[in-house]
Every structure is written in structure tokens, then in C-alpha cells.
Amino acid sequence: MRVFVTGASGHVGSAVVPELLEAGHQVVGLARSDKSAAALTAAGAQVHRGDLDDLDGLAAAAAAADGVIHLAFKHDAMFAGDFDSAVTADLRAIETLANALAGTGKPLVTTSGTVLLAFAGLEDAATEADVIDAGPRVDAENAVVALAERGIRSSVVRLSPTVHSTLDHNGFIPTLISFARSQGVSAYIGDGANRWPAVHTLDAARLYRLALESAPAGSRLHGVDDQGIPFREIAETIGRGLDLPVVSIPATEADAHFGFLSGHVTADNPSSNMLTQGLLGWKPVQPGLIEDLSQGHYFDVPASATN
Numbered sequence: 001m002r003v004f005v006t007g008a009s010g011h012v013g014s015a016v017v018p019e020l021l022e023a024g025h026q027v028v029g030l031a032r033s034d035k036s037a038a039a040l041t042a043a044g045a046q047v048h049r050g051d052l053d054d055l056d057g058l059a060a061a062a063a064a065a066d067g068v069i070h071l072a073f074k075h076d077a078m079f080a081g082d083f084d085s086a087v088t089a090d091l092r093a094i095e096t097l098a099n100a101l102a103g104t105g106k107p108l109v110t111t112s113g114t115v116l117l118a119f120a121g122l123e124d125a126a127t128e129a130d131v132i133d134a135g136p137r138v139d140a141e142n143a144v145v146a147l148a149e150r151g152i153r154s155s156v157v158r159l160s161p162t163v164h165s166t167l168d169h170n171g172f173i174p175t176l177i178s179f180a181r182s183q184g185v186s187a188y189i190g191d192g193a194n195r196w197p198a199v200h201t202l203d204a205a206r207l208y209r210l211a212l213e214s215a216p217a218g219s220r221l222h223g224v225d226d227q228g229i230p231f232r233e234i235a236e237t238i239g240r241g242l243d244l245p246v247v248s249i250p251a252t253e254a255d256a257h258f259g260f261l262s263g264h265v266t267a268d269n270p271s272s273n274m275l276t277q278g279l280l281g282w283k284p285v286q287p288g289l290i291e292d293l294s295q296g297h298y299f300d301v302p303a304s305a306t307n
Contacts, residue, residue: 007071015205062100148218155215165201186239192232200286225284228270
């Protein structure tokens with residue numbers, strides 16, 4: 001299968017591309033920089049130069065492919081505080097890809113997050129069957145599921161908020177470690193009993209491949225291994241890794257310590273993967289988050305950072 005992948009040189013994309021190639025697929029990766037293009041070429045993929053704003057380019061690449069995996073998101077805009085424009089660009093890109101694939105029966109796999117369900121008032125662990133009517137990124141997820149009615153084998157992978165591995169350099173875990181270093185303590189809010197799900201990058205990459213190959217149209221899938229780790233345990237493991245004190249702080253101090261993550265650190269987001277396992281035969285096999293953190297690679301400081 002010839003697969004067009006957006007976000008192909010990013011954290012998850014850098015695992016998805018080799019996963020696809022090893023399974024015998026051809027990969028065309030979207031690259032907006034020379035560095036990204038070089039990384040894709042080195043991995044054995046073809047390069048399509050452009051970005052999420054190049055709608056004509058996205059449409060042409062999707063039309064020439066046998067399937068599409070959409071991983072790209074304007075994280076730089078989101079981290080700069082312009083979440084609305086990032087969400088709008090994502091939805092516009094999905095609509096463009098969908099228009100190119102409509103009526104073909106080809107697969108389109110996109111990305112969402114389990115954390116969207118954290119504030120839905122669920123009594124039990126979130127499942128793939130739980131749905132929110134509307135909201136930022138939720139609108140894109142619902143639009144993709146609805147594409148099944150337009151002759152597209154669409155599916156959405158809801159990733160855990162923590163996708164972890166040696167490939168993770170800018171996600172929530174490296175960010176929490178950076179905050180702990182700068183503050184001199186590893187913190188959690190209140191009793192820290194709120195839970196975060198997690199999944200290893202390589203397990204997530206395999207899920208994207210399986211979704212591309214066989215997910216039924218209109219599927220919601222959960223990229224989840226650890227169903228819900230108490231945030232306090234994550235903070236304690238980071239504290240050990242940095243040899244820093246671990247402290248509880250009140251919610252009133254969340255902004256000062258956690259910055260843009262302050263709205264996420266209290267999220268209680270236990271999530272199940274049982275429906276995904278049953279649907280695709282996917283079962284995580286890589287280390288869980290605490291084991292991965294305990295291996296130490298997250299705490300290695302590049303020499304340039306100490307000079």
C-alpha cells in the first residue's frame with residue numbers, strides 16, 4: 001500500500017514510518033523542512049514537501065495514495081497559546097484529505113486523545129464507545145468518524161496523554177521533567193490520585209498500522225497500555241530520576257509550577273483499550289511508563305545543555 005503520512009518526522013511519525021516500511025508498505029511523508037526531508041529519506045520513505053496550510057499539496061498527495069495517516073498538528077502554535085488556530089488548521093487539513101479520498105473506500109487514520117474524555121463526567125474508565133458531541137479537536141474526531149458515510153474507511157486513534165519512549169523529546173513527560181528541574185521539586189496537585197493513561201511509542205505505531213490495514217469504517221480506537229497511573233506516582237518517579245524532593249502543591253499554585261500544562265495535571269483520565277484489542281488484535285508489548293522512566297533515558301542531559 002502507498003501511504004501518505006503527515007507528521008511523518010515527528011515523535012509518533014518517526015515510529016510509524018519504519019513500522020509501515022517493515023510491513024511492506026511504501027511511505028510518502030509530508031516534510032516542511034530540509035531536516036525533516038532528510039530524516040524521511042534516511043528512513044527509506046519518499047518525501048512530499050509542504051505543510052498543513054498547503055491544501056492543494058495535501059489533496060494531491062492523498063489522491064495519489066492508497067491510504068492516509070494524519071499525525072501532524074500545529075503544536076508550535078498550541079504551545080504559543082494559539083490553540084484555536086491549531087485546531088482550525090487540523091480540521092481544515094482533515095476536510096481536504098477527506099475530499100481527496102471520498103468514494104474510494106481507502107483508509108484515513110487520524111489522531112485524537114483520550115484526555116478529551118477526562119472532563120466528560122464519566123463514572124468508569126473511558127472506552128472507545130464514549131463520545132462527546134462537540135468541542136476543540138472533538139469536532140475533528142466526529143467528522144472523521146462520519147466520513148464512513150462518504151465511502152472512506154475512516155478511523156481515529158485516541159492517544160494517551162503520555163506517549164513515551166526514547167523518541168519522546170517534547171511531550172508531556174519531558175515537559176514535566178523540565179518543570180521539575182527548573183523548580184527544584186517534582187510536584188503533584190493535592191493527593192495526586194488523578195490518573196493518566198500511557199502508551200509506548202512503538203505500540204502506538206503498530207496500532208496506526210493495524211488501523212490503516214483493517215480498522216472498520218467509523219472506528220474509534222484507544223492507544224492505551226497503562227490504563228491509569230496516579231499522577232503522584234509519575235511525580236515520584238521523576239523525583240527519583242532527578243534526585244529532587246517530591247511535594248504536593250495546592251491547585252492555586254498549578255499555573256506557577258506547571259505553566260501551560262496546569263489544566264492537564266489534575267485530569268483524571270483512566271482509559272480502557274479492550275474494544276481496540278478485540279477489534280484489531282492489538283496488544284501492547286513494550287514497557288509501561290513507570291518502567292520506561294526508570295530506565296533513565298528521560299533524565300539524560302545532552303552535553304550542550306550543561307555548557
